Each structure stands twice: as C-alpha cells, then as structure tokens.
Amino acid sequence: MAIKNIFQDPNIPQKFQINDLIIQDTYLINGELRKWTGETTTVSSVIYSKDNLGNLAPKVIGSIPNMQEENALEALDAAVSAYDKGRGEWPRMKVEGRINSIEKFVKMMAETRDEVVKLLMWEIGKNYDAATGEFDRTIEYIEDTIDDLKKMDREHSNLQKHSNVYAQVRRGPLGVVLCMGPYNYPLNETFCLLIPALICGNTTVFKPAKLGILLLSPLLKAFQECFPKGVVNLIYGSGRTLATPIMKTGKVDVLALIGNSKSANALQGFHPKQNRLRLVLGLEAKNPAIVLSNCNIDIAVSECVAGAFSYNGQRCTAVKIIFVHKDIVEEFNKKFAIKVSELKYGLPWENGVSLTPLPEPSKPEYIQELIDDATSKGAKIINENGGERVESFVFPAVLYPTDTSMRVFHEEQFGPVVPITSYDDINEPLDYISDSNYGQQVSLFSNDANALAPLIDMLVNQVCRVNINSKCQRGPDVFPFVGRKDSAVSTLSVHDAIRSFSIRTLVAFKGTESNKEVLDELLDNKQSNFVSTHYIL
Numbered sequence: 001m002a003i004k005n006i007f008q009d010p011n012i013p014q015k016f017q018i019n020d021l022i023i024q025d026t027y028l029i030n031g032e033l034r035k036w037t038g039e040t041t042t043v044s045s046v047i048y049s050k051d052n053l054g055n056l057a058p059k060v061i062g063s064i065p066n067m068q069e070e071n072a073l074e075a076l077d078a079a080v081s082a083y084d085k086g087r088g089e090w091p092r093m094k095v096e097g098r099i100n101s102i103e104k105f106v107k108m109m110a111e112t113r114d115e116v117v118k119l120l121m122w123e124i125g126k127n128y129d130a131a132t133g134e135f136d137r138t139i140e141y142i143e144d145t146i147d148d149l150k151k152m153d154r155e156h157s158n159l160q161k162h163s164n165v166y167a168q169v170r171r172g173p174l175g176v177v178l179c180m181g182p183y184n185y186p187l188n189e190t191f192c193l194l195i196p197a198l199i200c201g202n203t204t205v206f207k208p209a210k211l212g213i214l215l216l217s218p219l220l221k222a223f224q225e226c227f228p229k230g231v232v233n234l235i236y237g238s239g240r241t242l243a244t245p246i247m248k249t250g251k252v253d254v255l256a257l258i259g260n261s262k263s264a265n266a267l268q269g270f271h272p273k274q275n276r277l278r279l280v281l282g283l284e285a286k287n288p289a290i291v292l293s294n295c296n297i298d299i300a301v302s303e304c305v306a307g308a309f310s311y312n313g314q315r316c317t318a319v320k321i322i323f324v325h326k327d328i329v330e331e332f333n334k335k336f337a338i339k340v341s342e343l344k345y346g347l348p349w350e351n352g353v354s355l356t357p358l359p360e361p362s363k364p365e366y367i368q369e370l371i372d373d374a375t376s377k378g379a380k381i382i383n384e385n386g387g388e389r390v391e392s393f394v395f396p397a398v399l400y401p402t403d404t405s406m407r408v409f410h411e412e413q414f415g416p417v418v419p420i421t422s423y424d425d426i427n428e429p430l431d432y433i434s435d436s437n438y439g440q441q442v443s444l445f446s447n448d449a450n451a452l453a454p455l456i457d458m459l460v461n462q463v464c465r466v467n468i469n470s471k472c473q474r475g476p477d478v479f480p481f482v483g484r485k486d487s488a489v490s491t492l493s494v495h496d497a498i499r500s501f502s503i504r505t506l507v508a509f510k511g512t513e514s515n516k517e518v519l520d521e522l523l524d525n526k527q528s529n530f531v532s533t534h535y536i537l
C-alpha cells in the first residue's frame with residue numbers, strides 16, 4: 001500500500017497555526033533595528049497546503065530581507081568598530097559584565113519558546129518534541145557556558161610565579177567573528193557558536209542558515225537590548241553574496257561555520273591573511289555503524305534506526321552507512337526493515353510522529369537519484385514503502401546489498417536513505433573509515449569486550465567518538481564534539497567552545513621590588529579588568 005498524503009486535510013492545532021504572514025522587515029546593525037525597504041525573499045514552509053486553485057504547494061509563511069554586499073560590509077564595519085582593535089567596551093569588559101548581558105539575553109530568550117518552537121516546525125519540519133528539545137537544549141547550553149566561564153575565570157584570578165616572573169594568565173577574545181549555522185539545527189548549532197564567541201568578548205556578524213530564519217525574529221529585540229551596539233549584527237541573504245565580500249576584506253578573525261567543507265574552503269580562500277584567521281568548523285560526516293556477529297541485534301537495530309532516521313537523517317551525526325557481519329545480516333535486515341516501517345510519519349505537531357517533510361526543495365530528487373543509482377547497480381529497497389514520495393515528504397529507503405560502486409556508499413546523503421552492506425573481514429569497514437574523507441564518529445555493536453578492545457584502540461585514532469552499542473550523536477553537550485579530516489576544525493562543547501573562541505594571553509612582571517609595588521597597587525586599586533584577583537561567585 002502506498003503512503004498516505006500527509007498534506008491533505010491537515011488537522012493543525014490552533015496554537016500551531018500561522019494566520020498572518022511573518023514579514024521580517026528589520027535587521028540589526030550597530031545596535032539599531034533598521035527598517036529594510038529593499039528586495040525581499042519569500043519564506044515558504046516545508047509543509048504543503050492548498051493554494052487558491054486548490055493545488056498543493058509549499059505554504060508561504062513570510063519574507064526576509066534579501067541583503068546585498070554593501071549591507072554586509074556595513075554590518076562588518078559595525079563589528080570592527082565595536083571590537084575597535086581590542087579597545088572596545090565589549091572586549092575590555094570584565095567577564096562578569098559580559099555574563100550579565102548573556103544572562104539578560106537568556107531570560108528574554110526563554111519567553112520566546114512557543115513562537116520559536118512553532119517556527120522550527122513550519123520552517124524546517126522538526127517534530128514538536130525535537131523542536132522543544134532544540135530550544136531547551138540551547139538554553140541549557142547557554143547556562144552551562146556561563147557556569148563554565150565563571151569557573152574558568154575563578155581559576156584565572158590568581159597570580160603564578162616562576163623563575164622570579166609573576167604572571168596573570170587569562171583567556172582573551174580573538175576579534176571579529178563571522179558566524180553561520182546550519183539549517184538542521186538553526187537555533188541550537190548557531191547559538192553554540194554565537195554565545196561562546198560573544199561571552200569571550202568577540203564581536204560578531206551573524207548570518208542565519210539558509211532555512212530556519214524566521215524563527216530568529218522573536219529574538220532580534222533581545223539581541224538589540226542585551227549587547228552594546230555593534231557586538232551582534234544580524235544580516236539576511238545568501239551566503240555567497242554576504243559572506244564572500246566580508247571574508248575578502250581580511251577583517252574577520254574567526255570563521256565560525258557549521259555547514260559543508262566546500263563552502264568552508266571557499267570562504268577561507270577569500271581571506272587575504274589566512275594565518276590571522278581562526279577556524280571553528282563543523283562539517284560533513286559519513287558515520288558508519290559496524291554491527292559485529294556477537295551483538296544484541298535488537299539493540300543494534302533500534303539504535304541504527306534512530307541513528308539513521310532521527311529528523312529524517314538530516315543530522316551531521318546520523319548513521320549514514322551500516323556494516324553488518326555476514327552471519328547475522330539476514331536477521332538484522334529483517335528486523336531493521338520492520339522497525340523502519342513502524343516509524344510514524346506525518347506533520348510535525350502530530351503526536352509521536354518521527355518522520356516529517358524535508359525542508360530542502362531539491363532533497364527528494366537527490367534521494368531518488370541515490371536510490372536509482374544503487375538499484376541500477378544491484379541494490380534492493382528492503383523495506384515497505386521505502387523511497388515513496390509525496391511532495392516534500394520521502395519515506396526512508398533501506399538499501400541492501402550495497403557496495404563501493406554506488407554513490408550512496410560514499411556521499412553524505414543527509415536524508416532518509418541508508419545503505420547496508422555485509423562484511424566478512426573486519427578490515428572491510430576499517431578500511432572504509434580510514435579511506436574516507438570524513439572522521440567524525442562510529443558506532444560499534446558487540447557484547448564481546450575482547451572483540452571491542454582492539455577495534456576501539458584503532459578507531460579512536462580515525463574518528464573522534466566511538467559509540468558502543470548506541471547511535472552516533474553530539475550530546476551531552478559537555479562532551480567534546482569534534483572531527484578529523486573534512487569533518488571539523490576546532491572542538492565544540494560547553495567548555496571547549498570557550499577555548500575555541502579565545503586565546504591565552506598574559507601579563508608578566510619580573511619580580512623586582514619596584515614591580516611588586518606596581519602590582520600591589522594594580523590589585524588594590526582594581527582599575528584593571530585583566531590584572532585582578534576578583535573572584536566571580
């Protein structure tokens with residue numbers, strides 16, 4: 001039986017309805033919410049509804065400014081002036097002062113929860129639980145960042161002495177950060193860059209992801225009210241039009257981007273002084289699951305289904321290829337196909353729904369191309385309804401057997417299709433990982449510690465997280481999130497992001513009598529924000 005059309009006669013609960021268009025006609029530059037009078041871009045939902053002629057079409061929900069190069073450069077100038085070569089109010093401010101601003105911001109942000117969650121559902125099709133999860137996780141991330149920075153500051157509020165030199169070592173900001181997040185976590189992953197960048201004293205130009213943009217509208221006022229002018233500048237438009245000229249100026253000190261390695265390479269390449277540019281990048285991945293013959297198959301199946309198809313496979317951490325030992329592949333495939341067919345599909349607000357429409361307009365065709373390529377080379381779709389499509393919704397396809405000749409074996413699908421391959425020799429999946437351009441995570445399924453031990457010891461040198469009997473994932477956010485090769489540059493986590501967006505800098509005094517007097521006076525008169533033994537509680 002074919003899948004139902006989830007867009008026909010939808011039952012949208014009142015609190016999730018969008019009755020008026022959301023016209024985002026202001027943008028934030030230099031502390032001013034300026035009115036945009038230029039060209040605009042229509043924002044369409046991932047959800048289809050009937051148009052005036054009764055045909056299904058993506059529902060139009062609003063518009064955003066289509067800003068141009070001169071606007072981007074104006075935003076950059078505002079951030080450069082606010083940093084003022086490190087002499088600006090924000091970079092020189094005591095850590096405590098910056099924490100106060102972020103605390104005020106997080107309070108105002110909490111009040112926008114319902115609106116932001118609703119827009120996460122309409123703009124990118126995230127289901128209600130995942131959308132609320134993204135919002136709450138972001139608030140928690142900000143609060144944990146504040147706590148971590150306080151702790152770090154306490155550790156730095158003393159003087160060290162070595163070889164008759166006194167030093168106070170702290171972390172200082174880097175300068176101007178160009179910050180761009182991804183569409184799959186347009187709030188969480190963008191803020192996991194932006195907030196640590198800000199709290200460390202950097203100033204920012206922030207360009208939202210290509211999708212999931214209107215959900216920032218409820219937060220614009222908070223950005224304006226909580227930070228000094230020029231510290232946060234928010235611009236709307238295409239990455240190519242806005243980010244390229246910004247990078248070409250050479251005035252960006254940190255490129256913070258979660259996206260793909262091609263854009264990251266291009267943007268770095270535009271910077272005329274590349275050694276001055278720090279990179280904080282979260283990029284693609286092709287995380288494999290390796291299912292050993294001595295595993296608990298039910299656990300392996302449910303973790304691999306969740307790993308491959310949570311948020312329709314649109315996670316950088318998704319399980320994107322599954323290697324199953326030949327002795328158990330038949331049983332694994334059978335159980336896997338059943339489990340996938342039990343996933344509930346529908347619109348994001350429906351109870352218990354896990355599969356939802358895809359926000360990228362070209363994604364359904366791309367998934368179909370991968371399926372066609374694999375099936376033309378001998379793979380079969382082994383699950384009921386696999387690959388069936390209704391408008392922007394595609395039911396997940398599980399492909400088996402797959403091999404190295406197929407595109408889906410190598411390309412990061414970032415969507416609802418997964419290849420399964422069987423192996424006899426463990427070197428097959430190990431070679432796949434070492435030959436891959438990516439090096440983020442792996443999932444290993446086995447109950448045999450003797451089998452796991454050598455694999456763990458080899459794989460920790462190929463990827464940056466080895467998950468035992470569980471899917472790949474970023475959280476908990478206190479753990480390092482990082483990757484090798486084309487998967488990442490710099491480490492993110494509550495603690496590591498603070499390090500990524502700052503640099504160690506110190507003030508040193510030779511221990512002479514006259515210097516000791518100067519140092520005593522500096523500490524007593526509390527005039528310096530840096531040389532200070534003040535302790536944040």
Ligand code: G3H
Pocket residue numbers: 184185189314315316317472473474475
């Ligand atoms: O898209 C990549 C995200 O960082 C994945 O995060 O593992 O929590 O879904 P997650």
